[in-house]
Amino acid sequence: MGGRSGSVLVLTNPFDVTADVVLRALAERRVPVVRLDPGTDLHAGASLTAAYRTGGRRGILRTADRDLDLLAVRSVWVRRASPYEGPSELGGQERRFAASQALWGAGGILASLPAAHYVNHPWANRAAENKPAQLAAAQRFGFPVPDTVITNSADEAREFVAAQDFGAVYKPLWNTPYAVDGRPHAVWVREVDPADITGAVSACPHLFQAKVPKAFDVRVTAVGDRLFGVRIDSPDLDWRRRQDRMACTPIDVPEQVARPIAAYLAELRLVYGAFDFAVTASGAWYFLECNPNGQWAWQPAETTDAIAHALADQLQKGP
Template sequence: MDDRSGSVLVLTNPLDATADAVLRVLAERRVPVVRLDPGTDLHTGASLTAAYRTGGQRGTLRTVGRDVDLSVVRSVWVRRASPYEGPSELDGQDRRFAASQALWGAGGILASLPAAHYVNHPWANRAAEYKPTQLAAAQRFGFLVPDTVITNSEDEAREFVAAQACGAVYKPLWNTPYAVGGRPHAVWVREVDPADLTDAVSVCPHLFQAKVPKAFDARVTAVGNRLFGVRIDSPDLDWRRRQDRMTCTPIDVPEPVARSVAAYLGQLRLVYGAFDFAVTASGAWYFLESNPNGQWAWQPAGTTDAIAHALADQLQKGRDT
């Protein structure tokens, strides 16, 4: 039996190349790692068991060729696991039922390992993904925040957009899958004019924000108390739209921004966060959003390697005692 005591458990899909960069570092350090995609692996051969009784709990993860004692897992890296969708051989309400039970059962077990250090805890990730939560925390901890309104009122939206001297932008509150003519379609941040607004705003909440007269964008990747900054120069309002046209160079993170990042992570119980800023010609850093599980391997090679090692450090050390 391979009990893999002190293993790092990585929850992600098999095509996650970003995770591979960290796993290579852990392999070089001879840190035992177990990779699991619970949304699919648990109905294609893997099994998960947890037992609870007065005075303690125990659990076992069984994958091909190994058994893992869940009570001594040192760290859990919550990356990009597949959604819980149920076995493909089921359909209709049976598949929905199985998917729901897997989410609340397996998801609950994997979020409650007694000795594990989470990067990040899945419940903290979910809470920190709400943009209103991000904006409220950013304002509370000293970031500069562009004037923003979230509303389903056409009148409120039009009044806000018309009042912005440098213009306004619309951005979705969540990266919801969307298709046009049967083809996937991304909803990018875009400029919006009062004349663009119709009663369609009433269908759901929309986020409108004052356009920052930026000189460039910046990404700050935070791993514990270590920060990695890059400057992003792009011809697009939303640099994610055409990443082949952007350039990235390392940049120092101003001390006030670093202090706000630390306070933000502490309040939201995060170990990792990817912070996006718009930086003006005068050097003002405006907070745009923070993704608690943002991608980072697109950055310059030196920055990517440093982030991979910082994450490996977090996963190797486990929970503070």
């Protein structure tokens, strides 16, 4: 496949094995790649400079082994970079100040490369991670959506949950880091009963959703106009909880689902999206969510390989 000159800039942490799959594909094509974890590398010898003046600009990223002209970057893959937390040798407000300046400074530079193709642009990613916005977009484009209420009223929540014929579930609005006794603890989608709902709901908005009487789940990974569907059969309500117990098989994506996926991606300015659906016995595909930066390398080998090459195509071609 042809493509323009210039490097691909990959923003991710050093332990991202999913990124490695795509980087191998780019290496086979002899596409130059620079990998950067700005939240940590800029405290470990790397430097980033951008200069702006009337009629021109320049930008340079210097790492241990090369200098990268930021104006010549063909594509930026925004993967799983570490958060901007500031240098570890600082403490208190100094570290918080440094972290916020890095987010708005380095993050702003890397999000503003004029000739680059972003997969996805970080600002589009952040907007598309908002679950209320996801549900609103899904409605606009004709996806069936489970009845949902987001509320901090315990009375509203109880009334909603009690009215659902097939039961209801609770899911977090954001995957906030959470620990129990100092150990990381995942908050999974779980069934909820009206009696479970207490006044503690008033502390923040909670998302409650009608339970879909599903026959199976489907993950559709979208890369540009290419769709990769996988049927997921799991004994768990939330298949992510015990992935060793689920079975995945490729599945065709029907046209009535493919069309709104394309519209959704265009509306939210996404090149990549990981769509989750609950499919009923009658064949209705209920939209659950779209993770604009979802993992995909856990899928069957042929699907994982196809997604990796589709991403490599996007990054190689540039804008």
